[in-house]
Amino acid sequence: MDAQRRVIEDGAIVLEGSKILAVGLRSELERQFKGARKVLRANSILLPGLINTHAHIPMSLLRGIADDKRLQDWLENYIFPAEGRNVTREFCYWGTLLGCLEMMLSGTTTYTDMYYFEEEIARATVQAGMRGVLGQTVIGFPVADAKTPVEALARTEAFFKQYSAEPLITPAVAPHALYTNSKETLQACRKLANQYKRPLVIHVSETKRENDDMIAKYGKSPVQTLDDWGIFDGPTIAAHVIWVDDQDIATLARKRVGIAHCPSSNMKLASGIAPVLKQLAAGLHVGVGTDGPAGSNNDFHLIEEMDLAAKLAKVHAMNPEVLPAKTALEMATVHGAAVLGMSEQIGSLEAGKLADCVFLRSSSPNLIPSFDPYSSIVYAAKAADVTDVYIHGEQVVAAGKSLKLDTQLILKKVQDYQRQVVLSLSKK
């Protein structure tokens, strides 16, 4: 996965510090870099770290709390009450450690988040050694970390300042959606993002109901309304983007909005099928995302999302030729990087880019024989095939185990939180 999409057999990459120095044939690079320390991984596929363009990471602690519900029922009757009684600073910190553990062990090196207490999420993400574009939520009703949108915006600005120089973290502002925020709040979010040159993360046109309600309220689709208000006038990451027409897609392309496609979530919540092929054809960058694990997925496995992105597009088009494996891998790597505005830094294995890379064990029974590596990675590989992960030049996973996090301690904390959540919901 480089600019030429080369597949190099018996290849190697050379890392120096946080960056990739060279990519090529092992024999040539061994000659060129004689004194370098060698890490040999026979029977492996080396690929760029996967990029999850949409998640709510601390919701790992609410994994599967309410399945098989309609989005509004799920949000209003399960998620918002469970969050209201449980989400604290510590909850976000431990939920992030669990989420980072799961993401890293399954090959994700960068993720985008939208949640509360984002500074705690950033702290845990740095501790895990992961890369994050972390969006502090701004929403039009009282939540765990802010009573009002004005307070949430002040928290966001403090978060921008606190994480201005951490190489692994890109702080962002995350107005939840058009239907949960006023025009004034959304415009204040855009202004703050532009002032600090940070991205804006938002859910857009996830359900038909959202579209119908917004058209009734504003006379235009969510995309057109947001565009009229200037919300896309700066780097934007839009999640879902399902209920969009040709005019909306043209607007998104003109504004270079990055799209986070979340096939598991869209299928599980029966939100609809995003017109990914049209979006790609319009020149939009479309990445893949897991969304949160509380009922809309319920895991953070990006290999599975690639597989589902390809298959959902095929069944939607009733055509197996569309969205081939190579495109699916591009969505989880180079497109994902472009969605986050990080094309120059991550998403491919090329000299000069940051060293975020993943080894898959290609001798796993489900990966042999292999006639085409793209096919193997997208349609046959599983999270458990990931053996080693490097982020920012540092090895964070070896032989399928985290080198940075205390797995036993995290598991114990998760059990404590599960008991606490059950207890909180039993109280009237």
Ligand SMILES: [Zn+2]
């Ligand atoms: Zn979401």
